[in-house]
Amino acid sequence: MLTMRASEIAAAVGGTLHGDDVVVTGSVETDSRLVADGAVFFAMPGEVTDGHRFIDAAIAAGAALVVAERPLEQDVPHVVVPDGVVALGALAAEVIRRVRAAGELTVIGITGSNGKTTTKNMLQAILEQHGPTVSPVKSFNNEVGAPMTMLRIDEATRYLVLEMGASVEGDIARLTAMAHPDLGVVLKVGLAHAGEFGGVEATTRAKTEMVRDLGPEHVAVLNRDDERVAGMAASTRARIAWFGTDAGSDDQPTALWASGIDSTLEGTIATIHRGDETWPLRMRILGEHHVMNALAALTVADALGLDLGQAVEALGTLERAERGRMELLEPGGGITVINDAYNASPDSTAAALRSLAHMTRQAGRRSIAVLGEMAELGPHAVEEHDRLGRLAVRVRIDRLVVVGAGAKAIHDAAELESSYGQETTWVETADEAEALLRSELVEGDVVLFKSSNVSGLQPLADRIGGR
Incomplete structure (x- = not known):
């Protein structure tokens, strides 16, 4: 995270500082086992346990500042906030604001019922060739995980890739309000988490939140092959960059499309098209369905003006989609x-x-x-x-x-x-x-x-x- 004073953190999260106005130079953690010298420890109630129980452990591990939902008896600088999860998101939003002001940060948000983590890994492989890139560990994509990823950036970060998941309508809107993506990617709308949303129509509305608030200076990267995703074009002011398995039409051309898709136990192949140009895609990742994730990642690279041939080559270096995924x-x-x-x-x-x-x-x-x-x-x-x-x-x-x-x-x-x-x-x-x-x-x-x-x-x- 950025170096910040405790008073600046308190102001960002709308909390009250108790104790010294220390300078924080370490990471932000919600797990006391990950705390190191100079860290900020967020003590938050959870589904299984309460982070306030581990404040002593965090202090012993070197926490410089604690953010808690009640005043502490321990002799440690701490910020008291009404809601730790809300405070975490507010701090993440402030860090992104500061890094944008200081450097050349580009934020890419990814959502969809399937494929978010694979696409994130593909983008990491492509973008890290062009500058320092931060993306989620595992599948950190909820109201805690996504801000934790945002808080890993600093002034040197060039690209921030975020997975944005949702349990209910409004979740993705809250995450996009924190990160303000420059490019929003929607992969697919399906029945994943349909029980929580109440049906595929509600899922569609929730995923639409990724592109709904993008401005005309932004890019919405949309899957043309999924009719629910394609319908999101009417809900955004952003420039549309389509990906899919056909060239589209003269008035709505597909930015990148794939043909010749095939998969064996050795990997997956396809031909990537951009206008009259083609590139052979050869991935070690198994499964024809991962070509759509590759197209999404490559369309982001293309929208950013990066060398597409180099991006295609980068995908060939990935040994797997993710641990436990094909x-x-x-x-x-x-x-x-x-x-x-x-x-x-x-x-x-x-x-x-x-x-x-x-x-x-x-x-x-x-x-x-x-x-x-x-x-x-x-x-x-x-x-x-x-x-x-x-x-x-x-x-x-x-x-x-x-x-x-x-x-x-x-x-x-x-x-x-x-x-x-x-x-x-x-x-x-x-x-x-x-x-x-x-x-x-x-x-x-x-x-x-x-x-x-x-x-x-x-x-x-x-x-x-x-x-």
């Missing part, structure tokens, strides 16, 4: 594991199943899908799990293992779809799934693990994958 593991014995169990939605699971079927059919290998629950679907849960069970049959997945009560509708639908019932098994726990897989796996098998993180299949995928 991650290739080779445990030996001629078995291949694809760990895609970090998160799951109906759209991303369908894409993973299609990719598995396509890649194994090309390679002449047996496909096995180990599927767990897709969380946060609300009233759509049974219907969407049922749909994926039928899809597994239709794309001809050879073996299906379904784990957990929340995912049982996948197994039931696969049994009903055809005589496929002989090749689908439902088990209650990951341990049962592991025993089953270890008894069945043979040389040549390709095993996909796909579920929401809460299902606990990612550790199972790591174990089967030999990690």
Whole structure:
């Protein structure tokens, strides 16, 4: 973070300073275990515990300033605020304002039901070639995680890439009001978190918040292939930069588009088009659906005036989309594991199943899908799990293992779809799934693990994958 006095931080967050007006030179942390000398520690109530319980630990670790929701007895400079989360966001907004005034900061915001983290990683690989770039650790994209990413910048930062997620309408609007993105990227609108939003229409409105407040000097990077995203063009004053899989029309040309998309167990290929120019894209990342994420990242680079050929080459250096996202593991014995169990939605699971079927059919290998629950679907849960069970049959997945009560509708639908019932098994726990897989796996098998993180299949995928 920027060097700031405690009084400046208090003014930025609307709090009251108690104690000395110290100079803060360290990072901002909400986890006392990460505090180092000179840090600011935000003590905030959480879902599991209360950060105020760890103030002593933060002071012992070297915290120079504490931001808390009540006056402290400890002898440490502290700022008292009504709401720690609101204060964190206010400090992030002030830091971005100061860095913009002092340097050449460009802020890119990314939202969408799927693909945010992969696109963020792609942009990190592209932009860091042109200047100091800050992007989220893991998938920090909520009201705490996004400001924490913003607070990592300093005067030298050239690019700030932000994931912007939402649980309810208004969340993305609050994050964009903090960061004021120069470019807003919308990848896709699907049923991820539909249970929280109350339906896909509400999800669409929430994602529209990314581009709604952009000005005419900004750029909205929109997926032409998704009709809900394409409809957002009417809600923004920004210049539109389209990406997709066709050239568009004379009056609305697609900035970048892809053809010749294909994926094997060695990686994914496509041809990238800009007008009459073309570039071959070769990525080690698995899955044809990741070409759309690549197009989004490349369209940002193009809108920034960066060398597109160099950007395409940068994507070829990425070894994986992210830990637990279409991650290739080779445990030996001629078995291949694809760990895609970090998160799951109906759209991303369908894409993973299609990719598995396509890649194994090309390679002449047996496909096995180990599927767990897709969380946060609300009233759509049974219907969407049922749909994926039928899809597994239709794309001809050879073996299906379904784990957990929340995912049982996948197994039931696969049994009903055809005589496929002989090749689908439902088990209650990951341990049962592991025993089953270890008894069945043979040389040549390709095993996909796909579920929401809460299902606990990612550790199972790591174990089967030999990690």
